[in-house]
Amino acid sequence: MKDDESGKRTKNGQASRGSRAEARRATEEAILKAAERVFAEAGFGGATMQLIADVAGLPKANLHYYFETKESLYRRVVERIFNIWLEAADVFDEASGPAEGIGAYIDAKMEISRNHPNGSKVWASEVMHGAPVIQDYLETTLRDWTEGRAVIIRRWIAEGKMAEVDPHHLLYMLWATTQHYADFSHQIETLNGGAPLSDAQWEEAKSCVKSIVLRGIGVS
């Protein structure tokens, strides 16, 4: 509930308590939250500053006071989901083997797909359009992260702990399967009779993905 700070705001969007700095952070947070949703639902080109302002409950001009341009606001939204994913990957490193490490990684990514579907969609949209804004992240942080995880996977293979599979393609499969539940949530919901997945269905999704992938790499 860390980011449920909208309750601290009046309907005019002014923070009602705390220091100036806190008020500023709270307003920024409200804008980022609204922007994540609008960018996810409409795409960068389809999103309008007016709509983001409406969702955040602020006049449009205030957005430009907090974020110089539409693009700088967008970039901050993309950075957020990326950092959330990076943190979730810690479980990968601390594991003693693939069953634990990859299983926990799938769990963590599925939880994020459930709790931050909009962030995931914004990321997907950004990458699909050629990563015009965060190409630098792909070439530095993401590439380093990927190579580091590939080393771990190759060690597990060498130690006979899992089948011999290409580490990159395995990682792509983990990203694809977990993020699909966020990025294509609307399609899944439609095929689920128009209703979002229930708690039980999410648990089933998690265990189904884990069981197929883990058995698929010779762990189980």
Place this chain on the structure above:
Amino acid sequence: MKDDESGKRTKNGQASRGSRAEARRATEEAILKAAERVFAEAGFGGATMQLIADVAGLPKANLHYYFETKESLYRRVVERIFNIWLEAADVFDEASGPAEGIGAYIDAKMEISRNHPNGSKVWASEVMHGAPVIQDYLETTLRDWTEGRAVIIRRWIAEGKMAEVDPHHLLYMLWATTQHYADFSHQIETLNGGAPLSDAQWEEAKSCVKSIVLRGIGVS
């Protein structure tokens, strides 16, 4: 090479041979091809009729002569990739078991990801934004198709030909893993040192996805 009809056109976009009807089809095809690329690269909101016209080598006004609105042009683009996927699914039905059926389906979907990456991206974008234009397809054709395939999968399970997995989640995994190579091609390319996957790498991707999934469902 069916759609390589741009060679029949002069630089002014006029068809140089054949009947009026043929000329019309050729121009329509050129517009659809350009539109698919531009919508994929910029999203619906970011795409402009001017840019599509430039890519197609036509004046902007001609697009409105062939397609009444930007949205109707977009809808046609989305319908195309959907129909391509539907045709590819025939291999699923004709198979005698999961090893053959699901293996062939993965092969077919991977080929489409390679040959129609832009169509796949347009579809993904459309679904991510809540399917404002093709929701009817999701609720009719796609739902029917999915339920039909689920019946086949359940039969294979009942016959002891594969492990007991939820058919829907298995289908989501097939879609996610195969389409990832189209939708996230830019990310994959970046992680591949900036180069697109080679022929050999595509073969490796296909066999890697197949081996993990098939082993994951207890086949092979």
Place this chain on the structure above:
DNA sequence: GTCTATATCCAGATAGAC
């Protein structure tokens, strides 16, 4: 059927009072 020129609208961004 094809093109140039244009009408109309709406977006991002800013000025300036409070």
Place this chain on the structure above:
DNA sequence: GTCTATCTGGATATAGAC
């Protein structure tokens, strides 16, 4: 820091000559 009013560019779509 917040808000109203406005500037300016660029988008969809159309009119009308050829």
